[in-house]
Amino acid sequence: MRRCIYCSKHKDETEFNREHVIPQAFGMFEHNLVLECVCASCNQKFGDTVDRYLARDSIEGYARISEGLKRPAEFKSLGRRSNVEMIFDGGPLHGAYAAPSEAADDGSTGVKPAPQVGFAQNQEGPYKWYLLHELPTQEDFLRQGHSREDLRYIQFWGMTPKAARELWEHNGYRCGLDNVELSAPTGPQPVKTTATYSDVHIRAVFKIAINYLAATQGAKVAEHAAFESAIKYVAEGGLPPWRHVLLGENHWEFANSDNKSVSGNYVALLNAKNYVVVYLSIFMRQLWCARIAQQKDFLVLPAWDVAHVFDIGARQAVRVPVPAELKALPEE
Ligand SMILES: [Zn+2]
Numbered sequence: 001m002r003r004c005i006y007c008s009k010h011k012d013e014t015e016f017n018r019e020h021v022i023p024q025a026f027g028m029f030e031h032n033l034v035l036e037c038v039c040a041s042c043n044q045k046f047g048d049t050v051d052r053y054l055a056r057d058s059i060e061g062y063a064r065i066s067e068g069l070k071r072p073a074e075f076k077s078l079g080r081r082s083n084v085e086m087i088f089d090g091g092p093l094h095g096a097y098a099a100p101s102e103a104a105d106d107g108s109t110g111v112k113p114a115p116q117v118g119f120a121q122n123q124e125g126p127y128k129w130y131l132l133h134e135l136p137t138q139e140d141f142l143r144q145g146h147s148r149e150d151l152r153y154i155q156f157w158g159m160t161p162k163a164a165r166e167l168w169e170h171n172g173y174r175c176g177l178d179n180v181e182l183s184a185p186t187g188p189q190p191v192k193t194t195a196t197y198s199d200v201h202i203r204a205v206f207k208i209a210i211n212y213l214a215a216t217q218g219a220k221v222a223e224h225a226a227f228e229s230a231i232k233y234v235a236e237g238g239l240p241p242w243r244h245v246l247l248g249e250n251h252w253e254f255a256n257s258d259n260k261s262v263s264g265n266y267v268a269l270l271n272a273k274n275y276v277v278v279y280l281s282i283f284m285r286q287l288w289c290a291r292i293a294q295q296k297d298f299l300v301l302p303a304w305d306v307a308h309v310f311d312i313g314a315r316q317a318v319r320v321p322v323p324a325e326l327k328a329l330p331e332e
Pocket of ligand 1 (some may be wrong): 004005006007008009038039040041042043
């Protein structure tokens with residue numbers, strides 16, 4: 001019999017499988033950190049919820065494309081309630097929705113307009129943009145305080161002329177499509193990406209934190225009562241035990257043996273003054289801090305400051321010293 005760190009149930013060893021500390025969507029590594037103290041049913045539940053959201057609907061999830069872990073054509077967002085929004089910020093598509101795309105020649109990734117429709121009074125705009133599922137009927141558009149003049153110039157993106165005409169008729173638009181623009185502007189277009197963070201994302205960060213605790217200190221340490229509220233939050237949601245989890249952009253870089261900066265993820269566990277904290281950066285983009293216990297609740301103090309870098313290029317998970325920069329971060 002073995003105990004699952006998330007549901008606390010004692011189950012037969014056959015009911016456990018391997019849980020990766022960092023979900024495999026963010027890279028595969030030799031000597032990877034895996035856990036054998038998470039039951040198959042918790043593992044499955046997390047895969048369908050928190051891991052899935054982190055991989056598909058976060059800044060880190062989008063970055064899987066530029067990191068070469070995912071092709072743009074394979075990218076499926078979670079749809080209309082997406083937490084990440086990319087908007088063209090200037091140029092002829094100002095205000096329009098962008099989506100990841102593959103650049104033609106050098107293989108790097110770029111952006112393209114998402115399937116949408118724009119309306120304007122003048123050819124130069126400003127255009128009012130609607131994603132396809134948001135496109136109002138003509139009746140609703142006029143009821144929202146717009147006039148027929150606002151429908152003089154129309155742009156359709158991400159669909160064929162035939163599909164554009166069908167959509168137009170389906171939504172009850174009676175004016176003609178004489179001023180329709182169907183070709184993409186050339187050259188790079190400025191894009192602004194914004195993200196909102198839902199509870200599911202923050203739980204995904206806390207799960208990596210607790211996984212890392214169990215992987216580096218052992219499942220027995222994770223069973224200590226001090227971590228109970230953080231574990232309950234990962235398993236059931238609610239409110240994170242201690243707030244301020246997203247610290248902003250990551251500024252710490254790790255150099256490999258060729259003295260090149262590593263592209264990948266890192267996790268660090270610190271026994272700080274007031275809290276036990278885990279710092280996490282996926283693709284070295286944003287820096288997250290999960291406080292997983294209050295120091296006053298945790299009376300056993302092993303010398304356990306530990307950090308790992310997950311080098312995507314070399315496909316290696318490597319133990320590294322905890323960066324002094326992280327130790328110096330203010331706790332409150
Ligand atoms: Zn479980």
